[in-house]
Amino acid sequence: MLELASLGKEFTRRGGPVKALEGVDLSVPDGQFVCVVGASGSGKSTLLSLVAGLVRPTAGEVRLDGRPVTGPGPDRGLVFQEGAVYPWRTVERNVAFGLELLPLPRAERDRRVAWYLAETGLTAYRHALPKQLSGGQRQRVAIARALACEPAVLLLDEPFGALDVQTKEDMQLLIRRVWQDTGTTVLMVTHDVEEAVFLGQRVVVLASDPGRVAADLPVNLPAERELSAKRLPDFLAMRARVEDLVRTYHRRHQEKQPI
């Protein structure tokens, strides 16, 4: 269980402190797929950095299975928008990075790496360098690398934001399958409402200035989702509802921006 308890984060900017997040309460049961959407200024990336432990909160805390998060660790795997794969390592050695840090027999490590490569469809590219891969393939490497460490929670920070639409849909199906196969909890931040509704069992909408939870909506769609689910009336209704919320906060944020 991942819990965010009255979580807040203030940054110091020129001209005084800026509240990125305030009073965020959220709990994610094990194995759930939760998507967080929000307009710019809603602090959604900050939220993930806090859960990852890369940034310390100024108020409240993040708890994983009851224990407070004090720093980054392999129990909370993170995937950035640009993947951040190691360019000098081959695909295989990228996926092996976290395992190389553990006292694990070579054969066991190789076996695990091979499974995650197969799961993400990278077996054929295992000896390739990141520069030889497409954007979608690089994101697969980042996902496989995070999952190989068996995280309790997989944190995705707009992981498909830089991909073309067709690749993005392939990746959406891939992440759903990987989620079902591994049973890991997923907390994904995105600005793409369609993506959030399609992927999530729950969609959390963040309000802006400061970022806080505006709505926490269950997604009533079948567990097995094909891309055609994006045309179901339930899907369209949910999508419209979330879009309206996000748009409202986006406009408010725009009006508040100093010139």
Place this chain on the structure above:
Amino acid sequence: MTVVAEKAPPRSLPRRRPPRVRGLWGIRTAVPPGVRWTLMALSVAVPLAAWQVLSVVVDGRPDYLPGPFEAVEAGIEMARSGQLLTDAWSTVARVLQGFGLAVLVSVPLGILMGSFPAGQALLEPLVGLLRYLPASAFIPLLIIWLGLGEPSKVALLFLAAFFFNTLMTADAVRRVPLSLIDVSYTLGARRGEVLRKVIVPYALPGMIDSIRVNAAASWSFVVVAELIASESGLGYRIVRAQRFNQIDRIFAVLVVIALIGLTIDLLLRITRDRVGRWV
């Protein structure tokens, strides 16, 4: 939403003729291999020919400007006696010691400076100031303190490369994307592992680039040091030749200096390309 104030301006901008994008002098346009090789050959052949012509034309005094053939001849003569090899080796050995030492110290310091803002705050003001003191200005001091022998030359080469290489290594280290460091922590890496397994491998090609630039500087400084006070080396050989007015020998040594410098650069470039194959 913003309100449009007036009607859009009339579509009446003047047009210019299109730019020249392609051709031999198009910016960043590849030239055919044949043309490229021709240009590269010309880049060596034209100055050589000019040198030969000049040596014939400028003939006020005997041997005032020997041509390339005379220089090579003198070089062969010096090489035959074994003297050239001895000189070249003692110069190279000095660079290996002084510059090698500078690399050995500056790389860890540069990594420290580039990785830790605290290290940067501690070292940058001093190193940033000292690098603007020309190493050659230290020669008198070094001779007073360390004498005329090898230590003063090794120390000079150290000073000539140390400060720049530290700062350039730090720059290479600072180019490691923060996301790569962050993601490594989330994969379970500790601080030392991030340094060893992420920062150093990523920055390695940049560090070798920096070594390459500073090796060139060291190579010219060693000759300066040998011109001033020395009993062996290529610089010393130039001074000797000057004393006996053997201008052809001076030219021969200059050619050797250039060739060794080129070899050092080539070796480092090959190393960099090998190491940085992933870039």
